Amino acid sequence: MKSLKKKLESSFDNIRVDITKDNRLTITIKKDGIISILSFLKKLGYEHLALISCVDWIEENEFELVYILSAYMENDKEYTEKEKRSIIIKTRISREKAEFMTIINIFENAEPYERELHELFGINFEGHPRLTPLFLEREYEIPPFRKDFDTRKYVKDVFDKIPTIEEREKNENH
Amino acid sequence: MDRNQLKKWFKSPAKMGHKYSLHVIYFCTGCGIIEIPPSITTRWDAERFGIIPVATPRQANLFLITGYVSVKTLKPIIRTYEQMPDPKFTVGFGSCPINGGMYWDSYNTIKHLDKYIPIDGWIAGCMPRPEAIFIAVTHLWTLIDKEMADGYKKYRENYKYYRANQEQLYGKLEWPPLFAGKDKK
Numbered sequence: 380m381k382s383l384k385k386k387l388e389s390s391f392d393n394i395r396v397d398i399t400k401d402n403r404l405t406i407t408i409k410k411d412g413i414i415s416i417l418s419f420l421k422k423l424g425y426e427h428l429a430l431i432s433c434v435d436w437i438e439e440n441e442f443e444l445v446y447i448l449s450a451y452m453e454n455d456k457e458y459t460e461k462e463k464r465s466i467i468i469k470t471r472i473s474r475e476k477a478e479f480m481t482i483i484n485i486f487e488n489a490e491p492y493e494r495e496l497h498e499l500f501g502i503n504f505e506g507h508p509r510l511t512p513l514f515l516e517r518e519y520e521i522p523p524f525r526k527d528f529d530t531r532k533y534v535k536d537v538f539d540k541i542p543t544i545e546e547r548e549k550n551e552n553h
Numbered sequence: 554m555d556r557n558q559l560k561k562w563f564k565s566p567a568k569m570g571h572k573y574s575l576h577v578i579y580f581c582t583g584c585g586i587i588e589i590p591p592s593i594t595t596r597w598d599a600e601r602f603g604i605i606p607v608a609t610p611r612q613a614n615l616f617l618i619t620g621y622v623s624v625k626t627l628k629p630i631i632r633t634y635e636q637m638p639d640p641k642f643t644v645g646f647g648s649c650p651i652n653g654g655m656y657w658d659s660y661n662t663i664k665h666l667d668k669y670i671p672i673d674g675w676i677a678g679c680m681p682r683p684e685a686i687f688i689a690v691t692h693l694w695t696l697i698d699k700e701m702a703d704g705y706k707k708y709r710e711n712y713k714y715y716r717a718n719q720e721q722l723y724g725k726l727e728w729p730p731l732f733a734g735k736d737k738k
Contacts, residue, residue, distance in 0.1 A: 515661065516625040516723070523660045530660045538653075538664045541721050544671075544707075547714040 380404060380464070383423075391416060405467045410479065413470055417446065417485050425450045425466055428482075431492035433500050437526040441471045442502065444479065472502070481506040499524035561698075571614065571640055572697045573603040575690065578613035578637070580630055583620020584680060585646050592683035602690050610636040615693075617686075621649035621656050622663040624722070631719060634670050634708075635731050641705045642673045642697070644689055651675050668718050671704030 384396045395407040425448040434443040449465040481504040493504045494513045501522035521528045593599045610633045648654035656662040696702040712732045
């Protein structure tokens with residue numbers, strides 16, 4: 380892990396690498412460097428994109444994208460089952476202009492994750508072939524996982540406004 | 554068979570038949586599915602009560618909705634319910650279909666299922682034990698006996714209102730009204 384840290388720090392600018400646990404590496408990088416660092420790590424053997432996640436930092440007006448990679452290093456002799464390595468890559472994008480580039484060219488399985496983030500956070504991934512709805516049926520004014528989406532108000536406006544059958548009947552007859 | 558009920562059998566055999574051969578379709582929307590395997594297999598053996606799970610809604614006459622109902626799954630629930638032949642009985646299982654349960658402030662969960670389809674009985678709890686299913690079934694027998702489990706008749710009579718509620722949620726529905734031209738009661 381330490382050798383990997385040195386390697387990363389020497390080959391990338393503007394990067395912060397922390398060893399958060401024995402087998403866990405956290406990389407914080409500016410958004411331009413994501414594609415190059417992901418392809419760099421993929422060549423090293425971190426071939427499994429486990430998750431793309433997003434955190435809404437509403438006070439700082441930023442989204443934090445989190446990419447989690449892990450490795451099946453069968454050819455690496457140093458790698459044993461005990462030390463399953465995972466790498467967490469974090470980057471920040473602006474909240475108002477929530478746009479980022481897609482990483483499908485590197486990791487193909489990023490497609491549903493990016494669709495999900497597009498649906499729940501409203502992040503637009505450039506170059507994604509189909510950003511169509513994935514889970515949700517209704518359209519929301521604010522994407523529902525953003526912090527400024529008021530769920531209770533939404534419930535009051537939508538679900539509580541639907542009358543029961545008895546109420547509807549009463550309204551009809553009067 | 555209980556000898557005391559022989560009179561009832563001769564009086565209305567169809568009703569007794571419905572009562573003791575409930576063919577169930579489980580709509581496994583949420584965590585409630587975890588209670589179904591023990592209740593239909595040997596441990597609790599639902600067949601003692603004449604309950605058999607069936608493959609399609611066309612063969613079923615009891616509809617168990619187990620667990621929370623999201624906006625997306627409500628559509629298949631309505632379609633499944635409309636496909637079932639009469640007489641059909643519905644039971645909401647768990648506290649989520651009753652009033653949202655722990656998802657009471659969720660943006661994507663239906664709060665009151667009985668606004669969209671008629672429900673004959675509820676089983677409260679999070680989760681209810683498998684025994685609760687059988688208690689509910691015995692209650693349902695009483696309701697069928699007294700002809701109080703008439704949700705399917707209500708659906709036919711008040712279809713206009715149910716459809717209006719469904720359309721208020723979804724905007725426009727893809728399928729045509731089930732009882733077209735029966736607007737008047």
